[in-house]
Amino acid sequence: MVKVGIIGVGTVGTSVAQILKDNADVISARAGVEIVVKSGVVKNLKKERGLDIIITDKVDEVLSDPEIDIVVELMGGVDEAFEVVKKALSNSKAVVTANKALLAYHRYELQEMAKDTAFLYEAAVAGGIPIINALRDGLSANHIESIMGIMNGTCNYMMTEMVNNGVAYETILKVAQDLGYAEADPEFDVGGFDAAHKLLILASIAYGIDAKPEDILIEGIQDVSSEDVAFAKEFGYAIKLLTIAKKDGSEVELRVHACLISKDEMIAKIDGVMNGISVVGDKVGETLYYGAGAGGDATASAVIADIISIARSGKSAPMLGFDKPMEGKLTLKPSANIESKYYLRINVNDKAGVLAKITKVFETHEISIKTLLQKSTSPSTANLLMSTHIAKESDIQAMMTEIEGLDFVNFKPVMIRIV
């Protein structure tokens, strides 16, 4: 059994504890060992969190607990978190963190201190998207030519609403605050600082660059106006707050700012609160990673992936992912039982009564028609282009066989499933 202590049981910390319980079946099957949260540290002991773990306001009770294998740091901030993590490492605990500010300032010192233990931080960049994993392992054969990221959901939500729906900056900022996307003081998000912290982490993995926020160009989205939006639309651009890392000879550019970017680029298609990162490698070309960049459960998904990696006691994942079969093993559904919406193309001789006969067959098989287009293919023949509501594969197949046998139907009907 692997025991976890959580420093900071807020939204993400609560999700981590809850998911380790909810998904214990699949998590223990993948990790090859049971993982439980033993204790958590909070500031306010009076708040009810609905978790069956030991709650304390004394961080040393967790850091010094010999039973704790993994310390999960979710307190945020730089200086205090740095002290906590250093102490955890010196007590030989493995550490998992989602704290991007800590890493933006202290990642190289932490790497040095964590030489003999595990220190993972997948959740620190782009929440649930496994971009650290991809960049560090998946693309390791490549010189990284560039990284372009949408790594602040608040800004992307605001820019999307401004460009797609013409909402004014001040209006959409207010909405973002009401929805809980933006803080009462939104400067950290809209000023580009949150995204910059994440960029610095990726830049280390891609280029081995040790830079701090103060060293790089950071601008926000505050000056983008409806006039700029109109210009962007006129010339086929989206407006995005992008984090950019770009190799140029022996130098690397690191910058965060609002950009006009062609709507044809994959990264420009990422709308709303979602995050995305485009990475160009010299051999693999462009790869792109998309998903939720924030939120308790999505961030916890990344935190727990790190916990599972460590629980595998430093080994790589089992070849096919599972160390042992999952409880309540899943079975393959017979194809005949698949349910879908369907599109059908039926070529018929165009004479009176044909449509009535076809629709009668649909009725017999209890398949409900959603749309119907009839198009002539010759003076005497026509295509019926139809879509259905949800139906069962075996019913559709039986119906198609019956339709194919009708004397006024030319060719075998064509079926394409609708997702």
Next chain:
Amino acid sequence: MVKVGIIGVGTVGTSVAQILKDNADVISARAGVEIVVKSGVVKNLKKERGLDIIITDKVDEVLSDPEIDIVVELMGGVDEAFEVVKKALSNSKAVVTANKALLAYHRYELQEMAKDTAFLYEAAVAGGIPIINALRDGLSANHIESIMGIMNGTCNYMMTEMVNNGVAYETILKVAQDLGYAEADPEFDVGGFDAAHKLLILASIAYGIDAKPEDILIEGIQDVSSEDVAFAKEFGYAIKLLTIAKKDGSEVELRVHACLISKDEMIAKIDGVMNGISVVGDKVGETLYYGAGAGGDATASAVIADIISIARSGKSAPMLGFDKPMEGKLTLKPSANIESKYYLRINVNDKAGVLAKITKVFETHEISIKTLLQKSTSPSTANLLMSTHIAKESDIQAMMTEIEGLDFVNFKPVMIRIV
């Protein structure tokens, strides 16, 4: 030093050997050890490959070579490859393969045999996209609800051309063959079998399902016609060959077939020969992975990522990706030297000669104007909305300072960089 033997030195094998040489600086810095290809097995000894490795047509010379640490199987096919890989494993070699057909049929037997050594296969699914890594490690906290993949570039190229450009099926198939995307006998691609092999591998990692191609629904794109394309466009759909895995209670659906899918879905936005996989986890929500699914270098990128993982002697990647600093270390480019295209918004008093004075300032700073829009903002003021050709950050900043000081300019000019 880690020594590699390649079984099958075709397009991908040649790329593997070439990239390990070209990118040796970054690869050895990340792996913490030098990685070299010692030997390769080919069928035709007479063909010149331009590689400085030992070339043989006797597979046992590589499999039995005590100096070889990692065997890379790139010969393709099922039965013969299975024998080769079994022998490599029994000789205690680590194995890396890109062979999806082998895994579609024998992955569980191979997992059993590879219990005590490494067996990696990132390149077997979606070429350069690190989807195995993401699904096995990055999303390990989640019950996987569904996977929807575009995992055959040939089919996606053909469907994209048919839907976006109205090209007929037979015409675009011929073009795909001429471009080398489709084989002379295209059945394996357009019939959905290639995609199905990849789906079965992902289904094992997501669900622990041991199914073979014969067990699941596999259809191709051969019956999609211009009428179907017209219907799709009418109702806002793209047409894609999708691989689908979906959890439904205790059952899992696995299927490959052409689909109509709403153009608003991220996966529907993946066009041309590119691949993409959307994975929905119960906690992380939707994540999507995009990149080149085929091609020598992209596939080799994944093969080498696996080789590097093994060369790290079973340990996880170093915290920040590099085990030692890269030779010819990269430095941060000063922000003043960044080059970009720029968009500028300058609010001016709308009187004669203003535009001439502004453009004169551009000329002084040697900044070239690409587009210019003038829009009135009041009876006496106007916005100049301008975009530039490539310019240097320090020049733009100096010019903006000068423009801000002009007596007919209202407010500080706004600048947004164009990517």
